[in-house]
Amino acid sequence: MFESNIFFQDFSGILTVVPYTLGLALLILILGILIGGILTLIDQYKIPFLFQVAAVCLSFLRGTPLLVQLYLAYYGMPKLILFFAGLLNFKFDPNQFDPVITVIVSYSICFSAFQSEIIRGAFMSVSYGQIEAAHSLGFSSVQTLRRIVIPQAIIEALPNFLNSYLTIIKSLSLAFMVSVVDILAKAKLESALNFRYLESFAAAAAVYWLLCAMLTVVFRRYEQNIRKKA
Template sequence: MFDLRVLLESIIDIATVVPKTLALALVILLLSLLVGAVIALIQKFKVPVFSQIIKVLQSFLRGTPNVVILLLMYYALPEILTFFTGILGIEFDANSLNPIITVIVTFTISYSVFQSEIIRGSILSIDKGQIEAAQSLGFSSWQTFRRVIVPQALVEAFPDIINSLMIIIKSLSLAYLITVVDILGQAKMVGALNYRYLEAFIGAALIYWVIGMVLTLIANRFELKLRRGFH
């Protein structure tokens, strides 16, 4: 029978990994945004070879489930690192690779492709007249980019970026497959201790729900402040 006391105890136990999960998600978000920005620039300027490689990568990542990519990277990344460290003459033990590194690399690559679309779309949404006005005032290309394009692109992209953070947090539930414990992973462990999986998974669902509400509230207030800055 459902036990409320067990549910509360499960929530307390699962909550211990929330800071770790959020920190991991933020690292992946920032790295994917950085890589996504590079991808967006490569696509914008149609850099030979690299733009074609990115198109193939985009097609592959869009059609392949994250769980497949994660397991593929779990076995491939140590081999890749062993190959390159061998060329450089650096000793590397493939078995010593922390699974967290694999999670970060996998999801950074997976989501950087989608972040590039967010960045590209936000830049294209800026009125060209504002860019021309900045140039007429004597702004250099870098000044125009830093003072006009970036601030307004950030406002347009911010809701999608927060949405990406939530998607990453939920996707990290797959990390338990390679021994990285997140919210869902902790729920599985808590449920296994007392065989009360129902309470454990309800506790995990409630924690995800609370995180989503808090992030949405913060995002809405921050976005409102950003938009007020341009009016």
């Protein structure tokens, strides 16, 4: 029925890909925050034309499933790069294109929609009176942003960023569709050897559960720490 030795064998096999998954998710989170920050700035300063384009893009990113976006990137990106490489007389072989890059690009763009919402909320939490006070004290706009707004906004945004880190780790399970090996993909590969699907999926669930529980505890500690300092 349920063989525990296979479960533990799969469990230790899956543990080997955990660092890779965590690193990939961290990279996606950072890129997502950067793109999301740019989107927020476009949204806040209402830059003409770019503002409307960003609104449509955000609506598309929120309205379509991640898996569909991933497939679009997987099939579209090599062709797009090939097109631009052709323009620039630059050699590019689509067959050697690493799908990890597809995953990183499409996930960063998809999650930037969520990050921009978080960043917007964080900036909103700093009252406008503080910005006026900084201006009246002779701070430049950059100084105001760097010394007054961002230190306060980060405390608001951080728990949400950490939350999306967990979401990204979970969403990476879809990356198997484009042959990138994360936790769930490793479980599938393990079960392909002996057809014990239930054991390997249970092992994957255990790994995810442990990982999320540990990260949640660490994040909560960290959040309490910075809230105390602020």
